[in-house]
Each structure stands twice: as C-alpha cells, then as structure tokens.
Amino acid sequence: GIQVEQSPPDLILQEGANSTLRCNFSDSVNNLQWFHQNPWGQLINLFYIPSGTKQNGRLSATTVATERYSLLYISSSQTTDSGVYFCAVASNYQLIWGAGTKLIIKP
Amino acid sequence: EAQVTQNPRYLITVTGKKLTVTCSQNMNHEYMSWYRQDPGLGLRQIYYSMNVEVTDKGDVPEGYKVSRKEKRNFPLILESPSPNQTSLYFCASSLSGGGTYGYTFGSGTRLTVV
Numbered sequence: 001g002i003q004v005e006q007s008p009p010d011l012i013l014q015e016g017a018n019s020t021l022r023c024n025f026s027d028s029v030n031n032l033q034w035f036h037q038n039p040w041g042q043l044i045n046l047f048y049i050p051s052g053t054k055q056n057g058r059l060s061a062t063t064v065a066t067e068r069y070s071l072l073y074i075s076s077s078q079t080t081d082s083g084v085y086f087c088a089v090a091s092n093y094q095l096i097w098g099a100g101t102k103l104i105i106k107p
Numbered sequence: 108e109a110q111v112t113q114n115p116r117y118l119i120t121v122t123g124k125k126l127t128v129t130c131s132q133n134m135n136h137e138y139m140s141w142y143r144q145d146p147g148l149g150l151r152q153i154y155y156s157m158n159v160e161v162t163d164k165g166d167v168p169e170g171y172k173v174s175r176k177e178k179r180n181f182p183l184i185l186e187s188p189s190p191n192q193t194s195l196y197f198c199a200s201s202l203s204g205g206g207t208y209g210y211t212f213g214s215g216t217r218l219t220v221v
Contacts, residue, residue, distance in 0.1 A: 029206070030207075033210065041195055043215065045209055090205065090210070093138070094140065094166075095142075095152075095210060
C-alpha cells in the first residue's frame with residue numbers, strides 16, 4: 001500500500017521564523033492534503049493540493065506529484081501555529097496519514 | 108458555515124454502557140467516515156459510508172456500529188464500550204471518498220471508558 005513519510009518529526013522555532021515541512025509518498029497519487037492538529041486536538045484542513053502551489057495567508061504548499069513529494073511552508077511563525085502537521089493521501093476510500101511533524105513555536 | 112459537527116466533544120462513560128457519538132455535515136457530501144486516533148498508532152479508519160444506506164468497514168471496526176439513514180448524519184455507536192475504546196474520535200466528510208475532493212473533519216470527540 002501507499003506509504004507516507006514526513007520530515008522532520010519535530011521542529012522547535014522562535015516566533016517569527018520560517019519553516020518548511022516535507023511529505024513524501026510512495027506511489028503516484030492525484031490527491032494530497034495537509035492538516036493542522038492544534039494543541040486542543042482539532043484537525044483543521046489546510047490545503048487540498050494534488051499538484052501545483054497554493055497559498056493561504058502565511059501558509060503555502062507545493063506538491064510535485066511526478067516526484068512524489070509535497071512541501072508546506074510557514075512564514076513568520078506565530079505561537080498559534082504550534083501543533084502537529086499531517087499530510088495524507090486518499091486510497092481505497094480512506095486517508096493514509098504520515099506520522100506528522102510536531103511544531104513548537106516559542107514566544 | 109460549511110462544517111462537520113460532532114457531539115459530544117468530551118465523554119466519560121463506564122464499561123458496557125451503550126453510547127452514540129453523533130456526526131452531522133451540512134455540505135451535502137456523499138462520503139462520510141469515522142477515525143480514531145491513538146498515541147503511537149496514528150489515525151485509523153473505523154467505518155465509512157459512500158452514500159445513504161451504504162456503509163463499509165475500515166481497518167478497526169470491531170466493537171463499533173454505524174448507520175447512514177440520512178445523507179447528513181453518520182452516528183457512531185458503541186454497544187458495549189470497553190476501556191480499549193478510550194480514544195480521540197473524528198468524523199469526516201467529502202463530496203466523494205476517492206480523493207478527488209478534500210476531506211473536512213469534525214472537532215473530535217475525546218472518549219474515556221472506565
């Protein structure tokens with residue numbers, strides 16, 4: 001089955017810093033999503049990005065499907081960006097999840 | 108506002124006492140599913156539904172039941188909860204489950220079975 005790997009597993013940054021999170025997937029897929037799980041446990045859909053680049057405020061994402069990876073960029077980090085960032089791909093009517101990147105933004 | 112609504116957010120119950128976690132979406136999505144999240148095991152699918160009256164097992168269906176009598180609702184039923192069902196549960200919906208569209212998740216239900 002499809003394997004989804006994320007890096008780095010942990011990231012600690014000062015407020016205001018920029019970061020890049022990576023997601024690699026093992027098979028060709030035409031769908032990829034990024035989620036943020038906040039410290040209260042809520043899962044928030046950030047991007048549905050099967051290919052190309054999207055931006056939403058300080059966050060942007062790029063997926064290069066032919067090379068089987070996606071990147072999530074966070075600029076000018078704020079403490080509210082803390083939490084776990086997951087990427088996931090849909091296969092056989094379910095989402096296959098990466099293990100997540102735990103991001104801690106220090107004030 | 109387009110959303111998936113789960114209730115309750117938090118629940119503490121005793122072993123064997125039947126409970127239902129409700130899930131409702133207002134986006135006219137055909138596909139709905141339930142996941143549980145456990146430390147070290149990630150998110151695992153319990154059941155999913157492709158449309159009204161169409162449900163199928165995910166990876167961890169044991170101990171759970173679901174029904175899809177209306178398009179908007181997809182309740183998760185624990186007939187006889189056990190402590191190993193203590194977990195964080197999420198309901199999700201999508202226009203279709205094949206990945207052509209994104210998934211929207213509810214806010215989660217943190218269940219503790221004592």
